[in-house]
Amino acid sequence: MDRTEFLAQKYLEARQKWLPKKAEYYANPAISYVEPFKIADNLYYVGDKQVCIHLIDTGDGLILLDSGFPCATYLLIESIWRAGFDPKNVKWILHTHGHFDHFGAAEAFRTLYGTKSAISRVDARALKELPHRAHLDLSALPYARIPTFDRELEDGDIFELGNTKIRCVLTPGHTPGVLSFFFNVAWEGKTYLAGLFGGAGRNAMSRPYTSHNMEPEHAADMMLDSIAHIWNEPVMVHLGNHPGNNKTMQKRAKQLEEGGNPFIAPNSWHTFLTELKEDTLAVMEKNKAMDAEMTALFGEE
Numbered sequence: 001m002d003r004t005e006f007l008a009q010k011y012l013e014a015r016q017k018w019l020p021k022k023a024e025y026y027a028n029p030a031i032s033y034v035e036p037f038k039i040a041d042n043l044y045y046v047g048d049k050q051v052c053i054h055l056i057d058t059g060d061g062l063i064l065l066d067s068g069f070p071c072a073t074y075l076l077i078e079s080i081w082r083a084g085f086d087p088k089n090v091k092w093i094l095h096t097h098g099h100f101d102h103f104g105a106a107e108a109f110r111t112l113y114g115t116k117s118a119i120s121r122v123d124a125r126a127l128k129e130l131p132h133r134a135h136l137d138l139s140a141l142p143y144a145r146i147p148t149f150d151r152e153l154e155d156g157d158i159f160e161l162g163n164t165k166i167r168c169v170l171t172p173g174h175t176p177g178v179l180s181f182f183f184n185v186a187w188e189g190k191t192y193l194a195g196l197f198g199g200a201g202r203n204a205m206s207r208p209y210t211s212h213n214m215e216p217e218h219a220a221d222m223m224l225d226s227i228a229h230i231w232n233e234p235v236m237v238h239l240g241n242h243p244g245n246n247k248t249m250q251k252r253a254k255q256l257e258e259g260g261n262p263f264i265a266p267n268s269w270h271t272f273l274t275e276l277k278e279d280t281l282a283v284m285e286k287n288k289a290m291d292a293e294m295t296a297l298f299g300e301e
C-alpha cells in the first residue's frame, strides 16, 4: 500500500458512513419536505430539511439560489407552487458550488421551463476537467448529470434581474469555486443585507477527500482566508447552504411559535463563521496527524 491507496481507503470508509444516513431520504425525499415560508419581502425558503434552496421574486421573474438534490426536484416544484409562484417563471438558478446536492434540479428546470443556470467559472471548469468532483456517484439517481451552465460567474460579479442585485463573492475552501451571495432584502419597510455562505462542509477539506477529488491540499487554508474575507459583511439575514449553517429549521419553528422574524438576526453570521473557523482548524490538526501517520507508514514524501 502507498499514500494514495491509504487515502483512497480512508475516503471509502467515510463514504460508507455517509450513504446509509441518506438512504431513507433517497427512498422518499418527501420525508424531508418543508412547507415553504417567507424569510423577507420577496425572499422565500423552498428547500427541504437536507439542503437549502431560496427563491427571490425580482419583480421581473424568479431566481433560485441552488436547486437541491436531483431526487428532490418534485419537492422543489411543489414548494414553488405552494409559496404562491409558478415554476415556469424561474428565469435563473444561481449555484453556490459544483456538488450534486445543490444543482440537482437545474436540468429539469431547463427542460420544463427554459430556466438558465449559473455557477462560478472556477467550479464550471473544475467539473469539465474532472466531472467526478460533483459526486454524482453519491446521488440516488444513477443517470443524474452535471447541468449545462449558461453563465460562469467571477468574483465580484453583480447578477442583476428585476429589482434584485446579487453580489457574488468567491469563498473557496469547500470547493475551489464556492460562491457566496449578498443582496438587500426588505422587511417591514427596512432594508437588510442578506448573506449566504456558499459551502461550509468540513469533510471536503480532509486529506482523503482532497486526494480523491484531486482538489488543492490547502483547502483548509483557503477556507480560513475566505472566512476572513467576508467576516466584515454586515449580514443581518443569514441564509444557509444546508439548514444547519444558519439554524433554518429552529428559526422557522420559533417563527411559527412566537411570530416576528427570527431570520433578522445580527449575531447569526458571526456565530456561524466562528464555528466554521474552529472546525476548519480542527480539520487542519487531523490532516497533520494523518500526514504524520503516513510518514510513519511510508517514509518521507
Ligand SMILES: [Zn+2]
Pocket: 097, 099, 174, 199, 201
Ligand atoms: Zn458541497
